[in-house]
Amino acid sequence: MSPVGAIARKEIRSYFVSPIAYVIASVFLLIMGGFTYLFILTTSNRSLQMLRVQGNLPDLNINELVFRSMFHDMAVVMLLVVPILTMRLFAEEQKLKTMELLLTSPLTVTDIVLGKFIGVLTVFAGMLGLSAVAPLALAPFAEFRWAPIFTGYLGALLLGGLFLSAGLLASGLTENQIIAVILSFGALLLFWILGWAGQLLSESVLGKILFYLSPIDHFENLVKGLVETKDLVYFGAGIAFTLFLTHRVIDSRRWR
């Protein structure tokens, strides 16, 4: 097995032997399920109202009314959940001195960073996949298009990957898991706010730059069903750059 695979497997395993993965996944799925249920309920109420007024069954856009809102809320819940998922990745190893095992084994820092990222991304993808019960359950009763749901999930995976890489970086900076959570939560929220600031200043060049830097718009395009190279490049480059920073942080800790 490649060293990256060995580390990734170890990370996945350690999420499931502790209650962390179960608790996070349950909370995530419960909140997502609750939101989606509410959106479906609102939509069906609206369709009943319109049936009463117009006399025929209206042609409502389920993709628009249910799933777009679902993905928007998913992004917000991810903002809260991802820092907790990533906090232990490096902080715990540094605290428990197991980092010494990794650093004195024939592994490169790249192996370690990639292994951890792939591990946590796998756990996250599994959690995301479970939330797909909502469209699956709705499929027999309503008509909607699957394509935007697939691109929405691709967007959620990319956005999640970006958040996870930021969380990994924060975890590498400290050996205290609480500090790692606060750092990554703060950084994610700041990037989110950048987007709002960008929208407010949308006339100026600064506004456009801020808006581009924030993940909001790139995620929104994918949720709408638009797969554009610029958005994929944004996420790919963002993840690669953050992982590179993590590599530098871990490598420089060696010197101290």
Next chain:
Amino acid sequence: MTTLGIRTSSLGACVAETSTVDPMIQVEHLTKQYGPKTAIADVSFSVEKGEVLAFLGPNGAGKTTTMRILTGSLPATSGRARVSGFDCFDQPMDVKRSLGYLPETPPLYSEMTVTEYLIFVGRIKGLGPSHLPRALDQVIERVSLGPVRGRLIAHLSHGFRQRVGLAQALLHDPPVLILDEPTSGLDPRQIIEIRELIKGLAGSHTIVLSTHILPEATAVAQRVVIIHEGRIVAEDTQDQLSARLRRSEKVSLTLKQPPLDARERFLTLPGVLSVHQEDGATFLIETELGRDLRDDLARFAVNHNWGLLELKLVTMSLEDVFLRLTQQEEGVVEGAEIPGGEDRP
């Protein structure tokens, strides 16, 4: 950057050197600074194949720093270190493959079982699926982990955890072992077991171990390097170290009925330098170097009817050597606990 200059110039030299029979570990003029603080300064030593070398020093003397440089995980500020012919700075991957390292805190994942942990270690050490099961069985046998191989590491006693740490270092059967305080925090029986294990590994493995406990160095190592405040203050076999530092012979003498002025009366004997009354009836008598006064002292005590119970030559222990060496530098051994107290075998 002077560091760079030294490294590049030493590169040429290492090519020429590899042709001769090299020691397994060679450390030359190693210096490590953490900001303004110097952790080790100009440390040089070498370890031959199959030898056990003890690195002895008070806490904070620079033992761990030196060992971490040897593992290839900590870059030195200047100087050079080579392990089985590989440069610790330029070829860290080869160095890491050829050594096993047990840090002071064994790096254990408590949520894994012993077997799961060792499988993970095997994978990151690059053992393929064809070698791993055999290596695993061998190492479990070697450090006697059989009865606990399925247990969670979190539930293991301190002694077993230390063994799992040792198993981790031994798993890929490296020619060089670096053990940082391998017996710290263990009870006397476990200490003896770990020491026996280390002695069993000597010969087939080149071992460097650190300790601040003196009898440990005596018990397992052929050669001792004493380090104090980041500098090597002595390096030799134990016998030679004590011989070199001996300035006088010491005789311990116990009497049944010592007179009140026994101390003064012993001092009247020719050749006696000083007399120290240890407790009621035991005297530590220091005599001139190269003069064995045991015969004279015995006759003296018997003639006076003091009831001679015991008479023996006191050889200088490594502990005395250590204290003398570290005190010469400073006057007082800073931060050194009185070593060996809890750990005499």
